[in-house]
Amino acid sequence: MDIIVCMKRVPDSAARIQIGGDGRSIDSAGLEHIISPYDEMALERALQIKEEQGGTVTVVCLGAAEAAKEIRQALAMGADQALHIKSDVGYRDPLTTARILADHLKGRTFDMLLFGKQSIDADNSAIGVMVATLLDLPAVSLVTKLDAADGKATVEREAEAGAEVIEVALPAVFTAQRGLAEPRYPSIKGIMQAKKKPIEEAQAPEEAALITLEALEPPPARTGGRIVGEGVEAVPELVRLLRSEAKVL
């Protein structure tokens, strides 16, 4: 089973995000980065399938030169090889990103193409299914269980009030939802082997942007809490405020 996993380098979910001086990008000074967690879950399942059935796992990353660190981490976890499509563009619309990935994936042989359901920085939830469309492949999103045998995959995906079980012919595209697999930590052996694994490099083309990011704004500063009363007598007022002011009910 040959599996390709697309992964993205994103700011650490625990990092405090500051907006850069241009007002349109994140200030990356001192910012830690990680593999987007859903991509990491996809990678873990790919590695498990490889360990069960044999085959290869290739990671593909479209991102800055600094993403080499996260690519090395994926190789240390057990991926066999990597393709690093280098790009210094900070923000790129989903369709352009999907086109670049599809162009580099076209002509490659694989049984499964895995993505996280979304990256945790852009949160578009679009790339996986867009790439599937561009490659004319079937796609199943929000996958929480994935098994493959005899040229087809059996998957479970989240539904409104339960799970859907789907069978799909391979090759196909899947996007990982939480629960698919718990990512492993790189072992020392994996870390030492990673430096010997091949990383193919390519340059992302400069394409005209379909969407332009005009500005980033931090969320409004949190204000202090308000005590609306005490005991059960306060409940009606609390409910009213949650409904009319906070608009969460």
Next chain:
Amino acid sequence: MNFAFTEEQEDLREAARAFLADHSSGEQVRHAMETEHGFDPDVWKRVGAELGFCGVTVPEKHGGIGLGSVELTGLMEVMGEHLLCAPFFSTVCLAGTALRIGGDEAQKQEHLPALAAGQKIATLAHSEAGRGFDPLDFGCTAEPDGADFRLRGTKRYVIDGGVAELLIVAARAPGSDGEAGVSLFLVSAGSEGVTRRPLASMDQTRRQAEIRFDDVRVPASARLGGEGQGADILCRTLDLAAVALAAEQVGGAQRCLDLSVAYAKEREQFGRPIGSFQAIKHKCADMMLRVESARSAAYYAACAAADDATELPRAASLAKVYCSEAYFACAGEAIQIHGGVGFTWEYDPHVHFKRAQGSSVLLGDPAYHRERIARELAL
């Protein structure tokens, strides 16, 4: 000489940091401390089997990774930051090192793969009650009995001695003294005549035990090294272990500084963060001076250990003195900066304080190591 870690070494430390952040938080440490053996067996299993930490210095042909003291130092520093409760120091830094440098091929083949995989806990039993820190100051005897030896004596302060399955026991020929007649023996903890008793210790993150050997029969093939080589193996093992322990102390001291700075920024008094007061600033600055100096001493000792330099004993003692004092001072200051909550169960500084005190006297207190340095200076 290069004091910067390589990319791979940094990746290794980062992997350790990520794992321990998830599995050795302050709360998890306190929980592990309360268990019977003082560690979480699942975490220990993952440290050995999944992450491969236990095999870091074990040669590849014996199931390890075949890295050196620098990588071990890097790992120990991260483990010290997170106060890892696990029999890593005893298994890897003490018993594993003794086996690696003193064992013959058959002994290595038999034991190192299990140690490297974290499947077997091992330790070194060398110190005894009422003796000094000199590693050769002990009375346990190994009396020849046909083709075998009979071990007699009581070891104390044996790290993880309550859970270790394999013991490396320092014993001497009856009537011998000093370096002469010292041997190290591989002894199964389940052997007839071995009795273990857990000891209460200040540092609950690292358990100790007393182990009695009543006429314990061991074959001659269980002796590490040839006749008369035991003292060299033991002293070298303890020097290498002292370097690893110094690195762990650096990690602990760094964490005390980090905790203090974070608290000083957050805790307000008189309407401003306490970190804005000169008294607190100076304390933190002094802590950083100690941490950075301790780190330099530990890294230098790690380089000496990796290069097999003749100055290892001096570098190890220097690192052990400085890192012990730096950790203890930083842990004490961390409690002061945290104020009343600093020594409560819920806050980490008090656990670091106890670990710092325990580690300070482990493998020789600062006074002992100063004496060693003075002897190295021919004084």
